[in-house]
Each structure stands twice: as structure tokens, then as C-alpha cells.
Amino acid sequence: MSNHHKVNYLEIPVNDLTKTKMFFSDAFGWHFKDYGPEYSCFLDVGIDGGFYLSSTHFNLEKGCPLIVLYSQCLETSERKILAAGGLITKAVFSFPGGKRFHFSDNNGNEYAVWSE
Numbered sequence: 001m002s003n004h005h006k007v008n009y010l011e012i013p014v015n016d017l018t019k020t021k022m023f024f025s026d027a028f029g030w031h032f033k034d035y036g037p038e039y040s041c042f043l044d045v046g047i048d049g050g051f052y053l054s055s056t057h058f059n060l061e062k063g064c065p066l067i068v069l070y071s072q073c074l075e076t077s078e079r080k081i082l083a084a085g086g087l088i089t090k091a092v093f094s095f096p097g098g099k100r101f102h103f104s105d106n107n108g109n110e111y112a113v114w115s116e
Helices: 017-028 075-085
Strands: 011-013 033-034 039-044 048-053 067-070 089-094 098-106 109-116
Touching: 017 033, 017 039, 017 048, 017 075, 075 089, 075 098, 075 109, 089 109
Parallel strands: 011 048, 067 109
Antiparallel strands: 033 039, 039 048, 089 098, 098 109
């Protein structure tokens, strides 16, 4: 299958690389490869991408795209997010195709987690 014009890479602004890597490692088991002090890419998470240092953050209120992660168990994912220092910004709700909730990481960036 051709990758021409497919979404290939995702770059996410964060204000603290060390805390961000710790959060995503603790909450989701992600692994990283650093490229200097201001950039770290995440590995084997479904799409290639990385975190870069920035003073900005994103959320739906600003009209930003929503990054949605899949989970086999929403309750377990929610517990891990909270234990890692994240905040639940929208409680679990149903939508066509499943259920999801929204959370923010230590940077204030908003994400969602869904399941069937």
C-alpha cells in the first residue's frame, strides 16, 4: 500500500520533555528516543511522532485537533492516567462506536481515550 499523502508523523508541543516522557511512559508504556535537549520521538505507538519544547499547549477549546488513543479497558487507562499525574477533563461518555473520555497531560494538552 502506498504511503503517498497519508498522515505520517505527528509533532506535539510540550513545556517539559522529561515530565512528558515520564507521564506517557507511566500511563501508556511509551518509549522514546531523544534528539537533543528539545526533541524526543515516541516509538511504536501507532503513528510516528515526537514531542518538542514549546510554551504553548493544545485543547479543543482552542479548536485544536483531538489526538485519540485506543484502550482495551477504559477504567484501567483512566487509573493509569490519574496515577501518572493527568487530569480527566471529560468523564466517560458514549458515542457511536463506543465510549471515551478526555484527559490532559502535565502540559495541559488535551487527549481522548476510546474503547468499543
